[in-house]
Amino acid sequence: SQQGEEDPQALSIQEGENATMNCSYKTSINNLQWYRQNSGRGLVHLILIRSNEREKHSGRLRVTLDTSKKSSSLLITASRAADTASYFCATVGSSNTGKLIFGQGTTLQVKP
């Protein structure tokens, strides 16, 4: 089964609002990564957070990691129509074999 599970599966908000997506995983990790996928395209890396980090920022993105709860969240602030995409979390296991396992993703729609 997949390592990461994301919640919600779909999210629809108005431009300017914040969007929060959550990711839960099952085993201990080395790091957790968030990716974005526009329709019909490959995935693009957004941000990486290591297991010893609790929070990370990149522009309008804020990622948190709670290893005790095996969960992470991605917050997009002041959303724009161009943020409409699918967002995936992915984990690298603590054994760091190079295996990167993805969650099922959250589809975000930002209405202008």
Add this chain to the structure above:
Amino acid sequence: NAGVTQTPKFRVLKTGQSMTLLCAQDMNHEYMYWYRQDPGMGLRLIHYSVGEGTTAKGEVPDGYNVSRLKKQNFLLGLESAAPSQTSVYFCASGRGESPLHFGNGTRLTVT
């Protein structure tokens, strides 16, 4: 610098036919991956490679084979295609725990 290039972009196969999907990267990455993406299932890892000449099974390896004869190329083979293998296939490359770079996908339909 083309990044990760996948060929072909689209393909239609009949059940039982074989084909090879090619992934090429020009970033000198050690790690390469093949994923499949199906509606509602996210990306599932088929096989991956941590270096030239090495391969390992992912979550859903059955029905697929791979080869990494050259560092820059990672081939995914379907020996006898089945309708269940209809999917979008993505290749990715990276350096271990660093972020992955993805190709734009191959859309495969098996009838």
